[in-house]
Amino acid sequence: xxxxxxxxxxxxxxxxxxxxxxxxxxxxxxxxxxxxxxxxxxxxxxxxxxxxxxxxxxxxxxxxxxxxxxxxxxxxxxxxxxxxxxxxxxxxxxxxxxxxxxxxxxxxxxxxxxxxxxxxxxxxxxxxxxxxxxxxxxxxxxxxxxxxxxxxxxxxxxxxxxxxxxxxxxxxxxxxxxxxxxxxxxxxxxxxxxxxxxxxxxxxxxxxxxxxxxxxxxxxxxxxxxxxxxxxxxxxxxxxxxxxxxxxxxxxxxxxxxxxxxxxxxxxxxxxxxxxxxxxxxxxxxxxxxxxxxxxxxxxxxxxxxxxxxxxxxxxxxxxxxxxxxxxxxxxxxxxxxxxxxxxxxxxxxxxxxxxxxxxxxxxxxxxxxxxxxxxxxxxxxxxxxxxxxxxxxxx
Amino acid sequence: xxxxxxxxxxxxxxxxxxxxxxxxxxxxxxxxxxxxxxxxxxxxxxxxxxxxxxxxxxxxxxxxxxxxxxxxxxxxxxxxxxxxxxxxxxxxxxxxxxxxxxxxxxxxxxxxxxxxxxxxxxxxxxxxxxxxxxxxxxxxxxxxxxxxxxxxxxxxxxxxxxxxxxxxxxxxxxxxxxxxxxxxxxxxxxxxxxxxxxxxxxxxxxxxxxxxxxxxxxxxxxxxxxxxxxxxxxxxxxxxxxxxxxxxxxxxxxxxxxxxxxxxxxxxxxxxxxxxxxxxxxxxxxxxxxxxxxxxxxxxxxxxxxxxx
Numbered sequence: 001x002x003x004x005x006x007x008x009x010x011x012x013x014x015x016x017x018x019x020x021x022x023x024x025x026x027x028x029x030x031x032x033x034x035x036x037x038x039x040x041x042x043x044x045x046x047x048x049x050x051x052x053x054x055x056x057x058x059x060x061x062x063x064x065x066x067x068x069x070x071x072x073x074x075x076x077x078x079x080x081x082x083x084x085x086x087x088x089x090x091x092x093x094x095x096x097x098x099x100x101x102x103x104x105x106x107x108x109x110x111x112x113x114x115x116x117x118x119x120x121x122x123x124x125x126x127x128x129x130x131x132x133x134x135x136x137x138x139x140x141x142x143x144x145x146x147x148x149x150x151x152x153x154x155x156x157x158x159x160x161x162x163x164x165x166x167x168x169x170x171x172x173x174x175x176x177x178x179x180x181x182x183x184x185x186x187x188x189x190x191x192x193x194x195x196x197x198x199x200x201x202x203x204x205x206x207x208x209x210x211x212x213x214x215x216x217x218x219x220x221x222x223x224x225x226x227x228x229x230x231x232x233x234x235x236x237x238x239x240x241x242x243x244x245x246x247x248x249x250x251x252x253x254x255x256x257x258x259x260x261x262x263x264x265x266x267x268x269x270x271x272x273x274x275x276x277x278x279x280x281x282x283x284x285x286x287x288x289x290x291x292x293x294x295x296x297x298x299x300x301x302x303x304x305x306x307x308x309x310x311x312x313x314x315x316x317x318x319x320x321x322x323x324x325x326x327x328x329x330x331x332x333x334x335x336x337x338x339x340x341x342x343x344x345x346x347x348x349x350x351x352x353x354x355x356x357x358x359x360x361x362x363x364x365x366x367x368x369x370x371x372x373x374x375x376x377x378x379x380x381x382x383x384x385x386x387x388x389x390x391x392x393x394x395x396x
Numbered sequence: 397x398x399x400x401x402x403x404x405x406x407x408x409x410x411x412x413x414x415x416x417x418x419x420x421x422x423x424x425x426x427x428x429x430x431x432x433x434x435x436x437x438x439x440x441x442x443x444x445x446x447x448x449x450x451x452x453x454x455x456x457x458x459x460x461x462x463x464x465x466x467x468x469x470x471x472x473x474x475x476x477x478x479x480x481x482x483x484x485x486x487x488x489x490x491x492x493x494x495x496x497x498x499x500x501x502x503x504x505x506x507x508x509x510x511x512x513x514x515x516x517x518x519x520x521x522x523x524x525x526x527x528x529x530x531x532x533x534x535x536x537x538x539x540x541x542x543x544x545x546x547x548x549x550x551x552x553x554x555x556x557x558x559x560x561x562x563x564x565x566x567x568x569x570x571x572x573x574x575x576x577x578x579x580x581x582x583x584x585x586x587x588x589x590x591x592x593x594x595x596x597x598x599x600x601x602x603x604x605x606x607x608x609x610x611x612x613x614x615x616x617x618x619x620x621x622x623x624x625x626x627x628x629x630x631x632x633x634x635x636x637x638x639x640x641x642x643x644x645x646x647x648x649x650x651x652x653x654x655x656x657x658x659x660x661x662x663x664x665x666x667x668x669x670x671x672x673x674x675x676x677x678x679x680x681x682x683x684x685x686x687x688x689x690x691x692x693x694x695x696x697x698x699x700x701x702x703x704x705x
Contacts, residue, residue, distance in 0.1 A: 072584075077588065103590075104590035108588075110588040112581055112585060114581055118585075119604070130590070
């Protein structure tokens, strides 16, 4: 896989003589010790990451953790003290001023926490700013700015001024300004933190919606773990200038690297983090053509399950339960076909647990199917509750 | 009683005398003289123009500018004040004073805004500049009148040069302040999109600082007006000369008339420039658009001019 943005052992130390502080840091001294000894502030220490094309990489940390510093090193607003920051293979930290300007103009755009809209320009002029800087003619850049505004639903406000818009709308303009320049990488520095919670949720969904069609590489900074879990394909938790853990939402919530991460994940809505895939087990389904009622009962006894799926080639024929099957055999020596329930609970791999919850209430295992409807696994109902409770999943 | 002067006396006055008389004046007089010509050029043209424009036409235009920028009250005041000046027989002197002040402010702007911009971009330059500006603002203007006369001679232009020295600091300080006060995240945003320094200055910093710069311009203008009488001491004409001669002859009437003229001009110019700084500049797309807007004010349709006059 080709990485769009790669950081290699990035250090950033603020102060006049960072070399001494860097040496101490490499000797393993802590941030506090270095500050006490040299008066230098360690912003980011020994951080490496890779972001693939089209990924949303979220850096989550509290204020002062160095996350804003880190993101500003990607477009060269801040120069790292040591290390490489590669954007499409070009080291932003060491390239020439012209090269850096070219990268900023063509590849990397940024959205700011407090919007940073130009108050003396209209919404359309704000959105067209990146294009103007590139030297595009006025008519063309207006057209493209309006198109970008249409993406965020604000084309009607093109000739308003930023201070006439609400916070959420202003940030949409900020997003449109980033998108109008058609960058490959979008840096978002706590873009939704200054917004009301409800609007924040809307904006997150809107961003995901846009991302489905845009497929930009997004590096997103936040101090809100819920936001990170909602948006991130990959999430890094940052503390004291270094990454404590990098992983998917599920990895972070399921296996926090240390107490710090665990403290964050403690009050997370787990049902929105985990998907069916995380709790599914092998289906152990039987083939309709070869199985009999007897063999099904035997199989269930072996596995210790009280229900089993029956497949007919590529399709799912249905579900048999131990109780129905034994009753059927006892009463009329019955065939397997008669005991099959064709009305069974069904979910996709990426269905989130809060949606599985009502399905699990039936007590029947939930079929996890792929896009073609083929059975890929099953979710035993008790596994859903176990996952929500935060227990290690029992080997069902 | 012992005092330090018993041990050592410093002949500062003699040093300065020999520095100015024996070195600066003989060696640099031609250089300083040559500095005069742009000032002379602007002043003469402006003076000729203002004295050639009929009184009523000028009043009409200025009243219109006042109306468009500061509202109808200031416009009415402008019309009445200018008529009053004409009626007390000081119109030509007022035009001369106005051309002097405008020339001085013009050069203050041309020198001051670039210096302010440089100071905003460089802390070191600001550190050097600040004490110089402090000295310019605190030193009594009488002190530099003598060397100015020695280097530039007497007349209108040396008077204007003294005025420039006196009135320059505010516009430099406020340009510096205005540009430094542009929000940091806006600067970052401009950098993020790959602006060059020049694009950032032209498209972002200058328009956003324009309000503050206009406040500086207003102060510079007021300081320039306050130098009118002092400049008359070294040969400048206009209302300042009326007051100065009145002072010499104990002619209270003429001195008062000149003083009233200066005050009226000051009020008009102050209101107009203040209004310029307060409302207009916040929302114009660029410096060019701002200038265009101002320009459209000073080139009004003819019928409006007559109505307003």
